[in-house]
Amino acid sequence: MRYFMELAYNGTPFCGWQVQPGVSTVQGVMEHTLSLMLREPIAVTGCGRTDTGVHARQFFAHFETDTAVDTLLFTRKLNSFLPKEIAVKRIFAVPADLHARFSAQSRTYKYYVAVQKEPFQFHYSYRFFADLDRDKMNEAASVLMEIEDFTSFSKLHTQVNTNICHVSYARWEMEEGMLVFTVTADRFLRNMVRAIVGTLLQVGEGKTTFSEFQEIIRRKDRCAAGASVPAHALFLHAVSYDWSCL
Numbered sequence: 001m002r003y004f005m006e007l008a009y010n011g012t013p014f015c016g017w018q019v020q021p022g023v024s025t026v027q028g029v030m031e032h033t034l035s036l037m038l039r040e041p042i043a044v045t046g047c048g049r050t051d052t053g054v055h056a057r058q059f060f061a062h063f064e065t066d067t068a069v070d071t072l073l074f075t076r077k078l079n080s081f082l083p084k085e086i087a088v089k090r091i092f093a094v095p096a097d098l099h100a101r102f103s104a105q106s107r108t109y110k111y112y113v114a115v116q117k118e119p120f121q122f123h124y125s126y127r128f129f130a131d132l133d134r135d136k137m138n139e140a141a142s143v144l145m146e147i148e149d150f151t152s153f154s155k156l157h158t159q160v161n162t163n164i165c166h167v168s169y170a171r172w173e174m175e176e177g178m179l180v181f182t183v184t185a186d187r188f189l190r191n192m193v194r195a196i197v198g199t200l201l202q203v204g205e206g207k208t209t210f211s212e213f214q215e216i217i218r219r220k221d222r223c224a225a226g227a228s229v230p231a232h233a234l235f236l237h238a239v240s241y242d243w244s245c246l
Contacts, residue, residue: 002064003071004094005030005044010085011055012123012232018049026050026086030061033081037074038067047100047239048107051191053231055124058238062100069093095245106168106184108238111197111229113179125178126233132179132204134172140203140213141170144183144196151220153199155191163189163220172200182237191228199226 007030015023019031027044034042047060071091078088097103112125115132144167151163169184181197199216202208208216208226216224 001066001069002062002094002096002098003069003091004098004100005061005063005091006089007056007059007061008087008089009056009059011050011053013083013085015052016050016054017046017059027061029083029086033078034063037078037081038065040065040067045100047104048188048236049190050236051194051231054234054236055232056236059236060100060104060239060241062094062098092246098241098245103241104239105242106186106240107188107236108169108182108184108240109188109193110235110237111181111193112233112235113181113197113201115179116177118177121178124233124235126229128179128201130205132201133206134174134179134204136206136210137172137200137204140200140210141172141181141183143214143217144170147217149217149220150189150192152216152222152225153192153195154189154222155195156222160189165189165192170196193234194228194231195222195225198229201229202226
């Protein structure tokens with residue numbers, strides 16, 4: 001039987017989602033805990049791969065087991081074993097062909113920029129001291145919905161077959177005193193959101209013009225774009241599926 005898990009996690013103590021030797025990852029913790037509880041080796045497949053220090057307000061993963069699972073009781077027990085930085089919201093049975101990664105239709109990220117000093121924000125936002133022109137940043141962000149090749153915003157030498165992505169939403173807005181960039185796409189490349197945010201902040205500062213931003217995209221060269229912003233202010237906010245099969 002295949003089960004989906006909806007979870008959230010604080011990425012601060014983890015070296016990202018994906019299992020890596022010698023370091024603590026969210027996937028590694030989930031697989032270890034589930035294997036102990038179900039008394040069999042459990043592999044967990046996530047809806048994506050968040051980088052070191054990146055958080056998830058909503059994340060989906062699936063696992064398979066021959067053991068009958070009382071999902072409500074098992075969710076409570078699982079949360080009692082997991083570290084405080086990981087919370088499983090629910091577990092539910094799904095058809096065998098519903099895949100946490102490949103069945104996801106879109107993913108939404110949010111990046112938080114603190115424009116003023118606030119003692120309760122600095123752990124989860126990027127303090128930016130320069131004045132920013134939000135209109136110019138949104139003008140540049142609108143271009144992201146008109147292109148497909150995001151090579152200029154991808155980490156170099158990654159093991160992907162294509163840098164093609166389709167962005168359906170990209171906008172800067174004020175939320176509770178912070179400047180927040182929200183972006184939705186069918187898929188994301190490694191470091192893509194942080195590279196885009198870093199480049200758009202240059203636009204907001206007046207260091208990069210709208211036409212220069214367009215040229216950065218056309219060059220398909222990561223070195224042409226701005227520096228990546230810190231990971232601690234990035235959240236995977238939502239993941240969408242077609243749940244009609246349930």
